Amino acid sequence: VETAFNGGLKREVRLNNSEPFEKEQVKKSLDKFMKTIDRPGVKKFLNTE
């Protein structure tokens, strides 16, 4: 059973992030963005009236 205390601990863990969002991660995110926006379905969605 999840207690409020456990919830609090989880929240602390969630707030913190050991991964930085710098050079490599930024590049990865950007590549992912470029690929997603070029997906045929997404392109069609963006250009639908």
Added chain:
Amino acid sequence: VYGKDIILERASYWYQMAEKVIESLGLNGKAYINRRLLIHKLTNYFADIDRLKDFHAIERANKIKIFSYGVFWLLRNSPIQIKDENVPGSKLFINETLAALVLIVEFLPEKYSDKIRCCYLEDLRYFFKYRIYTAQTIESQVTALLMGAGE
């Protein structure tokens, strides 16, 4: 706290995504990125994140916070500006479109079809256009998206 390199790198990140959205919407020459507004967006974002880290005594903000606050300040400062009066209504809310795209790209797993991806895109864009949002409500939207996606 945040060096010139980090700010420039982040500026380039958002600039490139904004450029791509303009191109994908076929708005080259009809929309542009206002660099001063983009810098406002970034300084507001870093000031917010800095306060957040101080308040919670944490070293690094998590990914949900990075993108919720990043998208919030994108919407508040709207660095992409339309200069052509004849742009169709569906393409006018370009900052809202970029905001929705960024969240989908970062948080919706790849395995989902474009149909589902576009449903989320439409819903988020609607939310940004017509609902009251804060960085915290965007965080909640992202959490709901992750739960809905079973992540």
